[in-house]
Amino acid sequence: MSATNDLARLMREKAEAVGATVVELKNLKEAFAYALDVCDKKEACQLLVSGCEEKLSDKAEALCETKQEKVVAAPNLSDDEYAAFSALCAERGVKCIREGLRGHLAGIDIGVAHADMAIAETGTCVIDSTSEELRLSSMISEIHMAILPKSRIKATAFDAEREVNALINTGTPRYTAFITGPSRTADIERVLAIGVHGPLELHILMLED
Amino acid sequence: MQTAKTLKEYRKELRESLDNEFLREAMDKFATAYPVSRANAFRGLDEKAMIAEVADAKDAAARNMDGLYAQFKAEAEKRGVKVHMAKDAAEANEIIARIAKNSNCKKIVKSKSMTAEETLLNHRLEDDGLEVIETDLGEWIIQLRHEGPTHMVMPAIHLSRYQVADLFSEVTKQKQEVDIQRLVKVARRELRQHFATADMGISGANFAIAESGTIGLVTNEGNARLVTTLPRVHVALCGLDKLTPSLNDALKSLRVLPRNATGQAITSYVTWITGANECRAAADEKKEMHIVFLDNGRRALAQDPLFSQVMRCVRCGACANVCPVYRLVGGHKMGHIYIGAIGLILTYFFHGKDKARNLVQNCINCESCKSICAGGIDLPRLIKEIRARLSEEDGAPVEATLLGKVLKNRKLFHTLLRFGKYAQKPVTGGTPYLRHLPQMFMKDHGFRALPAIADKAFRDEWETIRPRVANAKLRVALFSGCVQDFVYPEQMKAAVKVLASRGVEMDFPMDQSCCGLPVQMMAERQATIDVARQNVMAFDAAKYDYILTLCASCASHLKEGYPNILAGQTDMTGKVKLFASKVIDFSSFVHDVLGMTADDFKGKGEKVAYHSSCHLCRGLGVVEQPRALIASSGSEYCPAQEEAVCCGFGGTFSMKFPELSKELLDKKLNNAEATGATRMVADCPGCIMQIRGGAEKRGNRMKVGHIAELLAENLK
Numbered sequence: 001m002s003a004t005n006d007l008a009r010l011m012r013e014k015a016e017a018v019g020a021t022v023v024e025l026k027n028l029k030e031a032f033a034y035a036l037d038v039c040d041k042k043e044a045c046q047l048l049v050s051g052c053e054e055k056l057s058d059k060a061e062a063l064c065e066t067k068q069e070k071v072v073a074a075p076n077l078s079d080d081e082y083a084a085f086s087a088l089c090a091e092r093g094v095k096c097i098r099e100g101l102r103g104h105l106a107g108i109d110i111g112v113a114h115a116d117m118a119i120a121e122t123g124t125c126v127i128d129s130t131s132e133e134l135r136l137s138s139m140i141s142e143i144h145m146a147i148l149p150k151s152r153i154k155a156t157a158f159d160a161e162r163e164v165n166a167l168i169n170t171g172t173p174r175y176t177a178f179i180t181g182p183s184r185t186a187d188i189e190r191v192l193a194i195g196v197h198g199p200l201e202l203h204i205l206m207l208e209d
Numbered sequence: 210m211q212t213a214k215t216l217k218e219y220r221k222e223l224r225e226s227l228d229n230e231f232l233r234e235a236m237d238k239f240a241t242a243y244p245v246s247r248a249n250a251f252r253g254l255d256e257k258a259m260i261a262e263v264a265d266a267k268d269a270a271a272r273n274m275d276g277l278y279a280q281f282k283a284e285a286e287k288r289g290v291k292v293h294m295a296k297d298a299a300e301a302n303e304i305i306a307r308i309a310k311n312s313n314c315k316k317i318v319k320s321k322s323m324t325a326e327e328t329l330l331n332h333r334l335e336d337d338g339l340e341v342i343e344t345d346l347g348e349w350i351i352q353l354r355h356e357g358p359t360h361m362v363m364p365a366i367h368l369s370r371y372q373v374a375d376l377f378s379e380v381t382k383q384k385q386e387v388d389i390q391r392l393v394k395v396a397r398r399e400l401r402q403h404f405a406t407a408d409m410g411i412s413g414a415n416f417a418i419a420e421s422g423t424i425g426l427v428t429n430e431g432n433a434r435l436v437t438t439l440p441r442v443h444v445a446l447c448g449l450d451k452l453t454p455s456l457n458d459a460l461k462s463l464r465v466l467p468r469n470a471t472g473q474a475i476t477s478y479v480t481w482i483t484g485a486n487e488c489r490a491a492a493d494e495k496k497e498m499h500i501v502f503l504d505n506g507r508r509a510l511a512q513d514p515l516f517s518q519v520m521r522c523v524r525c526g527a528c529a530n531v532c533p534v535y536r537l538v539g540g541h542k543m544g545h546i547y548i549g550a551i552g553l554i555l556t557y558f559f560h561g562k563d564k565a566r567n568l569v570q571n572c573i574n575c576e577s578c579k580s581i582c583a584g585g586i587d588l589p590r591l592i593k594e595i596r597a598r599l600s601e602e603d604g605a606p607v608e609a610t611l612l613g614k615v616l617k618n619r620k621l622f623h624t625l626l627r628f629g630k631y632a633q634k635p636v637t638g639g640t641p642y643l644r645h646l647p648q649m650f651m652k653d654h655g656f657r658a659l660p661a662i663a664d665k666a667f668r669d670e671w672e673t674i675r676p677r678v679a680n681a682k683l684r685v686a687l688f689s690g691c692v693q694d695f696v697y698p699e700q701m702k703a704a705v706k707v708l709a710s711r712g713v714e715m716d717f718p719m720d721q722s723c724c725g726l727p728v729q730m731m732a733e734r735q736a737t738i739d740v741a742r743q744n745v746m747a748f749d750a751a752k753y754d755y756i757l758t759l760c761a762s763c764a765s766h767l768k769e770g771y772p773n774i775l776a777g778q779t780d781m782t783g784k785v786k787l788f789a790s791k792v793i794d795f796s797s798f799v800h801d802v803l804g805m806t807a808d809d810f811k812g813k814g815e816k817v818a819y820h821s822s823c824h825l826c827r828g829l830g831v832v833e834q835p836r837a838l839i840a841s842s843g844s845e846y847c848p849a850q851e852e853a854v855c856c857g858f859g860g861t862f863s864m865k866f867p868e869l870s871k872e873l874l875d876k877k878l879n880n881a882e883a884t885g886a887t888r889m890v891a892d893c894p895g896c897i898m899q900i901r902g903g904a905e906k907r908g909n910r911m912k913v914g915h916i917a918e919l920l921a922e923n924l925k
């Protein structure tokens with residue numbers, strides 16, 4: 001058990017070092033509540049960070065305007081989990097979706113996904129993203145949340161290798177993502193800027209098993 | 210890109226870079242910040258072992274390139290991908306243009322791919338009337354400016370926020386503020402619409418895993434994920450060198466690549482794409498996916514006994530990050546498309562010798578790149594080898610050939626050097642080859658004072674000063690190198706005094722000559738071999754415990770270079786091995802072998818700075834010994850900034866590119882002066898010639914000399 005906690009501690013340290021937010025929660029119920037709390041607090045179209053307030057060309061502006069209400073997506077929850085989560089969302093007046101993400105390319109507020117495992121040494125979440133909906137929700141959400149049972153944390157990429165291989169090499173098409181912190185760039189004068197194309201924030205919701 | 214046709218034109222371009230103040234400042238900041246973040250990223254890890262694992266894995270993959278390709282193709286096609294092989298750049302572009310046409314694509318979004326830069330893919334697609342949009346922020350910026358990248362990882366490192374703001378103002382037709390965070394958000398929104406409406410996405414690939422037909426993409430921005438997800442067609446363009454048997458090998462490279470590139474343990478995103486995935490924009494909800502492998506000389510290169518190591522490159526860009534020349538002149542002057550040390554080499558192989566001819570001259574041989582390369586590639590050696598090939602193919606310049614001829618005849622060479630003492634002026638003007646012998650014959654080098662030939666060469670004094678030692682425990686043969694023999698014999702004498710104090714018996718074999726590094730730098734292959742042979746034969750290595758030299762460049766050339774240079778000479782195999790094994794530098798000998806400590810010196814508390822010569826600290830890995838000796842000598846060691854950055858001498862380099870040599874020297878002197886030291890020592894007479902000359906020219910009072918002199922003066 002303490003090995004699990006050591007890995008969880010390392011995971012937190014490394015993920016936070018690259019700008020991820022890490023919270024430890026008891027169960028999925030708390031995770032859903034956390035997601036919606038964060039959603040409540042954020043602006044619908046994150047005016048100050050994501051770029052809508054900038055002076056854009058007409059076409060880019062038009063895309064921005066297509067987004068008005070708060071939207072969360074949770075494509076890889078099981079049917080039961082999704083039912084529970086979308087009920088909570090309804091209570092708070094937030095739109096919850098699990099498909100049709102292509103209709104929201106201007107951006108959604110929060111994407112929530114189960115992570116398959118994590119690599120503590122680098123603070124990385126591993127997410128099977130073969131479903132296009134899941135892929136998109138992890139790319140176009142302004143805040144991405146990965147739900148991670150502590151028991152799924154491996155020490156190094158080599159410790160995760162066998163299981164990663166099982167994800168990428170099944171004989172059928174697969175899309176597998178290692179995600180470490182939010183989207184970043186340093187392309188202008190080597191100054192770090194967060195959220196150039198992908199999420200502006202990554203939250204890792206670590207659950208007790 | 211390289212457009213200069215002659216060395217003169219190239220030097221003019223270099224001048225323009227040197228005069229670009231923003232570039233200089235940006236490069237300086239980067240050059241000082243990078244080593245710190247890299248060191249942090251590798252802290253606690255066995256960096257050398259990690260690099261060796263990458264090298265081994267990549268070597269094995271290169272040997273089996275065709276087999277891996279066949280396996281990859283079979284696995285990927287099983288999973289619905291069409292795999293293509295392009296023999297050269299034009300064919301790769303043709304294949305991709307045809308895919309676009311057949312699938313009725315009009316608009317293309319691209320994520321970063323150096324391979325697509327190599328083939329100049331965008332030009333071709335645009336010629337076909339396609340709209341191509343780069344989505345990596347840096348690539349988008351340079352695309353809008355119609356430029357090529359100046360760094361493999363940070364393509365727009367040469368541009369300022371002001372330039373970017375102006376550019377974005379033009380694109381959006383709105384005045385944009387000069388604020389990096391906001392500019393990045395403008396790009397986010399402007400580019401999002403293009404992802405949403407593109408028909409085709411083009412990516413590169415960092416890995417191509419044969420076992421599962423998977424490509425791996427290593428990115429920070431997340432644009433590659435959108436490029437490979439949103440459009441209905443995906444084409445990945447991938448060099449054959451990216452093939453790897455298994456995920457395990459890919460993970461090995463992945464441990465080193467981001468650490469080396471940007472000092473990150475891993476990038477924000479690493480994406481593994483296996484097969485043609487779900488795509489709701491396609492009619493059958495399945496992505497049309499193509500992977501185009503590019504040969505363009507890679508298969509031949511993989512078979513080359515020396516150059517196959519080029520295939521180990523993971524394109525981390527680090528060899529530019531640490532290169533003192535890149536720091537001065539920037540990427541557009543340090544590669545045609547690929548940049549940095551590897552850029553010089555790949556330019557020759559991928560873009561031909563016309564593009565490479567001037568570029569490959571622009572390496573000072575400081576070995577910084579070699580010491581950090583993610584694939585452990587011996588980059589400076591390969592650069593020197595390309596110079597040799599070029600001069601064999603094109604004929605060598607007159608000076609190089611003459612110097613080669615002179616060096617082959619030791620007696621003539623030494624006579625000329627002695628003659629130089631009497632006739633330095635006329636020689637400078639009248640005798641072309643002497644201009645390229647040691648520096649004192651050079652004009653146009655006003656940025657540093659040049660020394661004169663000593664009255665008496667060390668070799669001519671040897672018999673009279675030679676200490677007679679009875680019952681010696683150690684027998685040492687001295688190798689002086691030409692500079693200490695003819696210009697700075699006092700450095701040799703100082704070393705003799707230190708060694709004699711410990712009863713070391715010394716010999717000075719008279720048949721020794723120049724080590725040959727200058728002719729190797731000038732690409733005279735035969736002379737390089739001949740001189741190496743001559744020196745090995747001059748020393749009866751079995752008779753000595755050590756062959757000692759005070760010149761770091763000679764030491765590294767004798768020890769590391771000779772076994773390679775003489776590899777083809779079967780009669781020399783045993784001899785050169787023994788010879789090289791005995792070679793040792795002065796500081797290591799005094800510190801490690803003689804074990805001299807503070808007890809041996811009296812010292813007077815002088816403040817002493819140290820210059821860590823390239824060929825000592827990187828060439829031979831000698832780092833602590835000289836610093837410990839400075840302290841032992843009873844002096845106060847004053848660490849300077851960037852002690853291990855090249856002083857700009859580089860032998861013949863400083864003659865070809867005096868303007869670059871001067872800049873490096875200025876930095877060296879500024880850093881030394883900032884320590885408040887009154888003296889600076891080094892382990893190499895070439896560096897001393899450069900730094901002392903610069904200090905004299907500045908009229909600062911800092912004394913510059915060899916560490917042997919400091920020790921000799923302070924002996925008890």
Ligand code: SF4
Nearest residue numbers: 532572573575576578
């Ligand atoms: S040896 Fe030094 S100068 Fe030459 S390419 Fe490498 S880092 Fe640059």
Ligand code: SF4
Nearest residue numbers: 522523525526528582
């Ligand atoms: S040659 Fe080495 S250091 Fe340079 S880009 Fe390639 S792997 Fe990186």
